[in-house]
Amino acid sequence: MKKIFIYIGCVFATASVSAQETMSPAPAQKETIALTNATIHIGNGQVIENGTVIFSNGKITEVGAGIATGSAKLIDCKGKQIYPGLILPSSQLGLVEVPTVRATDDATEIGEMNPSIRSLVAYNTDSKVINTLRPNGILLANIVPAGGIISGSSSVVQLDAWNWEDAAYKADLGIHFRMPSLLTRRGGRGGFGNFGGQQQNVDPVKRGLEQIEAVKAFFREAKAYLAEPKHESTNLKFEAVRGLFEKKQKLFIHCNIVKEMLLAVDFAKEFGFDVVLVGAVDSWQIADILKQNNIAVILSQLHNLPTMIDDDIDQPFKTPYLLQKAGVLFALNDDDENSRSRNLPFNAGTASAYGLTKEQALSAITLNTANILGIADKTGSIEKGKDANIVVSEGDILDMKSNIVTQAFIQGRSIDLNNKQKQLAEKYEKKYGIK
């Protein structure tokens, strides 16, 4: 009897090995690799037909058509499309696993002013979601905390790591300010109840303006504090925004309507910060002002309803085109819960259906994003000297029916494109004998 139990135990153990849910990160690149005969989408608008990209020690050493491959290991990509690794510009990946299970939510800290909070230290490299993004071409993500008014700092991580220190691609690159809404609430019967946690009888616009003024006061005090050469007692909150004043960090302002965005511009002017708007659904209405003030924009998911019932039914789809036309630096996102972030390339596809060229749409999820996050020196395009963050797809990566990623490299490392979901599919394909 005992033996039988042991035997059963072994069967289960074996099964669990073949259906392991966590992929091991790939080892460092050892040999030089050349991807040949591919259509290479550089990320900056250029396309090289029948091109080759060579990378060594994690860096791209050569890109072009008809270049010598030397001793590199050749991977024939005939008929395939090569793209820079896609970048998710604002995400709670690795901070939140199952949003309705409180214990798995590490995105929202208590308190309104938390500039010293750092997302990086809570980033869970073993989140099951991460491995489902990579097969769609997403190799990097900016991990953003969600709480309060000043939420803390975000960091860019690469999506193939043993732990958060390994994952860190650019740490603490920006401070996130969630501007209180200046949208008048719906009045009348019932009010909002618990909607948005707003207290009744408080004019949310007035309250919002007061809160925004409090944020300004915070930055004025921080500026004064930072001008002082020595402190008797250290203020961690002020210290946390030093990078903003030194232009080593950017201020990411999460806001949506014109009034809010105009006030955001004022932050850039008064404090000289590099400001990036996140969300910015109505940015198309003041694109010229944003351009004049060098304000970049990260648009939330395009796959959304128009803001107003009167709006053009395709307004969200064509907003990127309007920003492009005005010369605003912008990136696309899909931040509507982590599990859907893998649709980032298809948001770009929609932007292309509604005005952008395909290469412009690609830039909006690669090079533009890298520029906005301050990592364009390392990634965002397939150019010599940059990290070999590369995706190989059977077809157009922006279209779901042809986004079939066959290989992906992060810093030259060929990453495992398997995931829990593929394994579950295989398990049941076996059960039903259908493959």
Place this chain on the structure above:
Amino acid sequence: MQKLKNLLLLFAFSAGSFQVLEAQATFPVNDVANPKDGCYAFTNAIIFKTAKDTLKNATMVIRQGKVEAIGNNISIPKEAVVIDCNGKYIYPAFIDIYSDYGIASAAPAQAAGVGGGGFFRTQQITSNTKGAYGWNQSIKAETEACKIFSADDAKAKTLRDIGFGSVLTHQKDGIARGTGAFVTLANEPDNFVLIKDKASAHYSFSRGTSGQSYPSSMMGMIALLRQTYLDAQWYKSNPAAEGVNLSLKSWNDNQNLPQIFDANDKWNDLRADKIGDEFGVQYIIKGGGNEYQRIREMAETKASFILSLNYPAAMDVDDPNDLRFVGLDDLKHWELAPGNPAALEKAGINFCLTSADLTNPADFMANLRKAIEYGLTEQKALDALTKAPATLLGVYDKIGSLDAGKIANFIITSGPVFAEKTTLLQNWTQGIKNAVKDENWYDVKGSYNLVANTNTGVKAFTVDLKDAGVASFIGKDTLTGKYTYDGKLVKLSYTEGRGPGARETILSGAVAGNTWNGFGSDAQGNKFTWMATFDKKAEPKADSTRPKQPLVLGKVTYPFLSYGWEELPKQENILIKNGTVWTSEATGKLENTDVLVKNGKIAAIGKNLSDPTAKVIDATGKNVTPGIIDEHSHIASSSTNEGGQSVTSEVRIGDNLNPDDINIYRQLSGGVTTSHILHGSANTIGGQTQLIKLRWGMDDQELKFAGADPFIKFALGENVKRSSSTQGNPRFPDTRMGVEEVQMDAFQRASDYQKAMKAAEENNKKKGATPIVVRRDLELDALVEIMNKKRFITCHSYVQSEINETMKVAEKFGFTVNTFTHILEGYKVADKMKAHGSNASTFSDWWIYKMEVVDAIPYNAYIMNKVGLNVAINSDDAEMARRLNQEAAKSVKYGGMSEEDALKMVTINPAKMLHVDSKVGSIKVGKDADLVVWSDNPLSIYAKAEKTIVDGTIYFDRDKDAEMRKQNQAEKARIVQKLTTLKRTAAGGAGGGGNFQRARPRYEIVNTCSDHNHNTGLLTIDADDLDENN
């Protein structure tokens, strides 16, 4: 007798005390008995006996609170106090048929406001009403207004001052609100003002102070009313199973009264009327002011309406940032709302007017004049305030016109009652005068000879009293001055000199016939007496006001929203030429093929087709597919979840369709033509679903997919066990084990019910048998239909255990679960589902938004399809529904499904699982012409629907859409200009004029399954987050 008259006069002018005409026989007298006759004669008046019957130079005699005689040659009784009404108008006083005058508002029952059917609150499962009443706290049929009524003269005065003399009053609380009482607004003891103790029965779509969770939705309220009608009928048989139920008893007692339903919105009006139709009741419907937006449907109800004159306030539009969020429909409604009564009149609909809902009752007349300016005839207006309500309430024999024998409730005005310059002078209730603006009874304007006996001698002036209190004192010089007159006392003043040297002389006095006597004080403080005698009336001045601008009004669109049609699109014969036709049939994808549409059906498919009657659409280089079918949608309904109980199979989505949902139009732009509107997932056995076609602009009934099999929503797992409730869950079940028990119990009860029904039927056929009455239970009726394969289930489901479990329960009771929807772990039990015979309707790639979907995989659709299930991709989401073709395309990526098979998952496959594949879902001759012309391969991210056709009618056309955008902008700009002009020139007044409010963003309430948070936009509100839905 003369003495009595004097006494009477004295009393008549003393305010604040009762003026009892007749001592109440049973009441002891505390001072001295004071019997009175109250006989008055009103002479030389223009009298409107009714809106249609006018007497000039007529006399009316009243006595003992009643009209005694009225006419042109009436002999005036000697004992009558004669009131000369020369130049005055007399009308029947108005009747307000929708009031809660004298009724204290209901105290919220214990723990009210905590209940609700939403996801996050603790529920109140049972009624908190104490006593032998019914099970549901919002059915308050036992309430009797006459027993809780108490006259309130302060409130009565507010109503009298705007012309009302009597009201129908009731307690505005609950879905059934009991009876109303008809009372006058006289300042008299309650015993005298109560004219009819039970004059009406009242209903509404608001559960009021009831904190009980059920019903929490519009469809729940409708279901509750429907069941209560049946229960009350059954209760007549004195069923032992019920004991005493005073609510049902009252309900039955109230049925012979006029039935008044507070519906308060155009679609609710129709919903109420439909309930009435089912039970042979014609409600009088209290409207919401937007009836003009669906006037044909209103007329078809054949109901009488009660209309309030509460128009939306004008909005400030001085900030473009705020204006950005103001809805065109709100602007249009602001412009058109005053035309509501006129629209009903024009449509021949009977209606009454009420002062209810006005924030400031004093706005009543101004708002009524506005309605008249918008085309309401004065005759109809008067009728709607007098005869119409009296007739509806069956009290026209007592009140509502000025005829001998009727109650002496009338108003005296200075001119035609609705004219802007007319003043309401007196309002007589039950033969007792109430002064309103008595001071205006005499027109004091005119010339007077004034003599002042000052210490420096006699000064004489000619004094001209003009409009607006301006007086001219003409002596040696002409001095300007002022005057006021309150009906008895006069004050005058004039100024000598200018600037800092100006000196003022003040005079006051009393009126005595044609002469005024008084006392004055000059600038030096010298006192003097004065006297003025009337000389002549002021010359009537030519009307200096500019002629009114003719009204420029926008058009009503269908629906009343942006992108609504001024004229509904028509069915056409259409020839779609030379496209790539994806048939979703065995014929597959046909290149360079034509599709001919005739009379709403697909007439031919082939090459080089021609038809001279057809409009040609060139589809060269384009793709043509069947219209997309969404198996799981929550658009176009007013409520989605009735979560008040675990079993709510009696509620019906079809009872509360909302054709004014912009998402119908948006989804047409994504190629959707048919949507299955489901109940939410708040409970194990949810409500009956409704299949619709996206006929944008049609009404609630016209949206319905005719002849489709009825379905019902079931749900399992986290939602039905209320895992997200933040305050604990008192509602059974709290586990998946309990879910099975709810299913077992429900179907066991349904089985027993069916047997009992059959047994009763057989028994009752027998001659001489004592009839058995089984309570008809709509909840169980629906379950019996399921067991008899006349209604089909679509079951919200996620994890394999619950899927398996539900199939076993179904098998136990001999039916099949038609469809598992969501079914994200369907891939784990696909073989079992196939054996059972279920269809599967799923998402493409959603997962991990909650615990029960951590094992969801994007290969699910592909695996289930491969195992041989009929698989659909659904939206459950207003946003994703307009990209369903692309969601289907994800199975090409995840699993390598063929493009044609992928498209089938949003066309023929859902048609099959909805049992409508003989009509829709593929391009086949004879099927409904529900077609989409795409710019590109429909499975591509780059594809746009260019034209979407339903039943041969083009409901979406990208070119037309571009045109409509321009029209919307122009219309919005026009109304904004109007508002701006109004603001600039505003003189005040209600419903426009100076009554401006802050710009109000147009929020969109989105009904969802409440299953997953998909962010759908800045101005959307999840219906579950609203108090009124919880």
